[in-house]
Amino acid sequence: MSNNNNNNNNNQNIDSKDFMIGALVGGMLGAAAALLLAPKPGKELRSDLNEQAVYLKDKSTEISQIAREKSSNIVKTVSEQSNQVATKVKDLTSNLRKDIDKWRAKEEENASELYGEITDDIEDEMQKDYDDVREQELVEQKY
Template sequence: MGENNINSKDFLIGTLIGGFVGAAAALLFAPKAGTELRGSLNEGATQLKDAAYEKGSDLKVKAYEKGSDLKNKASDSKEKFSQKTQELTKNVQDKWNERKNDETAAEEAAEELADAIEEAAEEAEETK
């Protein structure tokens, strides 16, 4: 894509230079009086200026469109990244809570087992 833009730019520059050189050569070798020649040169320069202005305007519009497209893509990427980050954060929190709940359940089971052992020990002493 970059090479295509460079080729377009080179083509435009070559066209402008070639047009200017060709117009100047045609005017210089044409059998005209000095006043007519200056008028023709002015007219050619005006046409060249208008063509360059038109091409510049076209390039400005294209640059604005490309910039707008890139801005939209960046905004979309930012939204997707933010959404993905939120999903990953929620998953990590859920897993952390699960692990915490598992640890709490294990502690409760251990306490129940300790209570049961203690009760069994007390009953064993009472039966002696």
Template sequence: MKREQEIIHANESSSSKDFLLGALVGGVVGAATALFLAPKPGRELLHDLNGQAGILKEKGIELTDTVKEKGSEFISIAKDKTDQLSNAVTKTSAEIMDKVKKTKGQENMSARFDELKEEASDLSSSLKNAEFDEIQQKLEETKRAFDETESKYNH
């Protein structure tokens, strides 16, 4: 949405610049046409031409100043937007890196879970011949170890 607004603003600024240039050119052409079509003596015509040239020179200077001012504004806006974009990219990449690290930690936890499951399975098969109480005790120890490991990875 902001991007679209910036494009619209840039187009409006460009249109206003084109309008000013068109108005200036139209003024020059209109003034020249009026001077050439009006019947005047030579000195008066020369005086009018010099006056119009002075006016055009002033308008040209004003237009140059306006263009410089607008150019400076656009440069400032572009720098600000570049800084904002740079900050947004930096923030987003940091968030992505955090997510990747968390995912990697979960993969490690999953591998540790599989190891503990395998150890429990091995322990279970090796204890088949032991008494029921001993088996129960070993299973509880294994469960506690598993719960501790799981709580370490979850917290």
């Protein structure tokens, strides 16, 4: 039990010590804040407020002008780039159509040549068959 009492006393001493350190640091910070934020006389405060208002007005005008210039530049850049992209797309589309038309013409020519070759081959085979049949008939007539 005495061991528990010693632990409780040590914990209370530590808690009290932490509290005292915290109170001391907090008091010092509060005093510094009070000195820094102490109100000024009315005339001086109004003068400072007017100066700050003028400064903020000038700064906001400057920032808005910069924002307008940058947005104008961005609009111009985007417009130019979109025109370039549109031109590239048109060129690519035109080239693609030309390539497809050339391919179609070539395929039609190839198909026509192939058709001609096939019909020539068929005619040749038919002529051979006809000649064979005719030769067979002549042989049969002789005998």
